[in-house]
Amino acid sequence: MSDDTTTTSPAVIALAWALVGIPLAYGLWQTLVKASALFTG
Amino acid sequence: MSRLDKKAIVAGPGYSRWLIPPAALAVHLSIGQVYAFSVFKNSLVASFDTSLTAIGWVFSIAIVMLGLSAAVLGTWVERSGPRKAMLAAALCWGVGFMVGSAGIATGQLWLLYLGYGVIGGIGLGIGYISPVSTLIKWFPDRPGLATGMAIMGFGGGALIASPLSNKLMAVYDPDFVSTEPGAVASGSALASTFVTLGIVYTVFMLIGAALVRVPPGHGDDSTAEHSPGSNGALVRASQAIRTPQFWFLWVVLFCNVTAGIGILEQAAPMIQDFFRENGDSSVTAAAAGGFVGVLSLANMIGRFVWSSLSDRIGRKPTYVMYLGVGLVLYLLLALFGSSSTFVFVALAVVIISYYGGGFATVPAYLKDLFGTLEVGAIHGRLLTAWAAAGVAGPLIVNGILDTVGEPGNLVAADYRPALLTMVGVLAVGFVANLMIKPVSEDHFDDDAHAANEDRISNRKEALR
Numbered sequence: 001m002s003d004d005t006t007t008t009s010p011a012v013i014a015l016a017w018a019l020v021g022i023p024l025a026y027g028l029w030q031t032l033v034k035a036s037a038l039f040t041g
Numbered sequence: 042m043s044r045l046d047k048k049a050i051v052a053g054p055g056y057s058r059w060l061i062p063p064a065a066l067a068v069h070l071s072i073g074q075v076y077a078f079s080v081f082k083n084s085l086v087a088s089f090d091t092s093l094t095a096i097g098w099v100f101s102i103a104i105v106m107l108g109l110s111a112a113v114l115g116t117w118v119e120r121s122g123p124r125k126a127m128l129a130a131a132l133c134w135g136v137g138f139m140v141g142s143a144g145i146a147t148g149q150l151w152l153l154y155l156g157y158g159v160i161g162g163i164g165l166g167i168g169y170i171s172p173v174s175t176l177i178k179w180f181p182d183r184p185g186l187a188t189g190m191a192i193m194g195f196g197g198g199a200l201i202a203s204p205l206s207n208k209l210m211a212v213y214d215p216d217f218v219s220t221e222p223g224a225v226a227s228g229s230a231l232a233s234t235f236v237t238l239g240i241v242y243t244v245f246m247l248i249g250a251a252l253v254r255v256p257p258g259h260g261d262d263s264t265a266e267h268s269p270g271s272n273g274a275l276v277r278a279s280q281a282i283r284t285p286q287f288w289f290l291w292v293v294l295f296c297n298v299t300a301g302i303g304i305l306e307q308a309a310p311m312i313q314d315f316f317r318e319n320g321d322s323s324v325t326a327a328a329a330g331g332f333v334g335v336l337s338l339a340n341m342i343g344r345f346v347w348s349s350l351s352d353r354i355g356r357k358p359t360y361v362m363y364l365g366v367g368l369v370l371y372l373l374l375a376l377f378g379s380s381s382t383f384v385f386v387a388l389a390v391v392i393i394s395y396y397g398g399g400f401a402t403v404p405a406y407l408k409d410l411f412g413t414l415e416v417g418a419i420h421g422r423l424l425t426a427w428a429a430a431g432v433a434g435p436l437i438v439n440g441i442l443d444t445v446g447e448p449g450n451l452v453a454a455d456y457r458p459a460l461l462t463m464v465g466v467l468a469v470g471f472v473a474n475l476m477i478k479p480v481s482e483d484h485f486d487d488d489a490h491a492a493n494e495d496r497i498s499n500r501k502e503a504l505r
């Protein structure tokens with residue numbers, strides 16, 4: 001299943017990843033803020 | 042032919058396989074909310090005027106239903122294809138929130154059990170396994186990486202749901218301040234939050250269902266070219282559960298999950314207890330909350346990193362690491378964990394990363410043993426180990442700790458019996474992993490095997 005011959009637009013792939021990546025980044029950021037209390041609290 | 046059928050979602054020429062992980066993540070990020078259920082606990086206890094144990098049952102029912110539905114419906118998921126399964130999961134998960142919301146609004150706890158626990162739990166089981174088989178088929182060269190990405194989403198889902206739920210409750214109940222100790226949201230705010238989450242998750246999962254495709258040639262299982270296991274195995278789910286390899290792997294997963302839950306379940310009080318002298322802990326409540334956050338990150342990252350590594354070093358050595366190194370780390374935690382917070386946190390982080398890795402690597406291990414013929418259905422049956430560990434882990438830890446006192450008022454030495462018990466649990470899993478050998482040819486599906494050989498040779502012939 002190589003991607004050598006893909007005809008899918010890179011923009012579509014980027015959009016799909018952004019759709020899941022943005023909420024995940026939000027969750028990661030919120031968790032990092034919470035986790036920082038371990039070192040500062 | 043329905044637009045949901047497997048035949049209708051065969052990828053056209055040139056469809057990028059890198060669209061499949063986001064489709065899987067859309068589902069797993071949504072259902073991963075279940076691990077953030079604890080954010081509702083205080084508010085639900087107040088709303089229903091009941092005990093923490095009664096509310097705790099909601100989560101337990103959901104996890105048991107996850108295991109049961111994955112086991113019972115695994116073959117249906119395999120045959121129906123990922124789109125139909127994702128749609129079913131989205132509907133169950135969304136309806137589960139709605140029914141749960143109705144239960145909160147009317148003060149009927151049994152509706153919350155039925156909605157979030159039973160209906161939502163079925164959505165969890167279907168959703169969890171829905172993309173796994175498809176990912177392995179799209180990434181036969183890197184199955185650990187592919188399933189690691191999706192199952193990482195299950196860990197990530199909780200990271201999103203926790204702050205999101207707190208914000209929603211604050212929007213619907215302006216008096217609710219999540220950072221205040223013992224803060225509770227009103228029943229109507231809880232019910233509205235459940236409705237909002239139900240809608241958001243259903244839409245998000247449906248986007249995943251719309252995006253997913255099966256690889257070319259996989260529209261019909263009877264004519265698809267399957268990737269055999271390491272010794273050429275192609276085994277059906279009904280036959281797989283008759284092999285010792287399946288049950289050894291069941292024990293491996295059970296032990297790995299049980300040991301991980303041992304720490305996760307008590308993380309916040311545990312770190313405070315480990316550094317308690319003369320009744321006072323040197324670790325503040327805020328720092329203990331931060332420790333829980335650090336473990337959540339380790340759980341999520343471990344799923345991706347270790348599962349991807351397994352593509353390079355092999356599945357069996359990876360589980361030797363999870364269970365063998367994990368065993369040593371657990372021992373070090375029990376004996377030297379209280380020497381410094383750095384040592385304690387470092388050991389716990391690696392242990393929990395192995396816990397997450399164990400979940401993410403197991404589909405690829407199944408593929409190596411049984412081939413891709415019905416790997417999704419076999420994975421579904423194996424997840425009963427998770428449900429069993431979800432009950433056994435807390436029972437073991439709480440049972441041992443109950444004999445010495447209440448977590449939050451203990452000292453490091455009080456945890457030693459529980460931690461050493463987990464060392465023993467990991468040792469059992471370690472031995473079970475060593476016992477796993479390639480599946481005997483007696484269990485191969487002869488018809489599927491012969492037809493697959495023909496298809497492979499025909500393809501190679503055509504390429505010449």
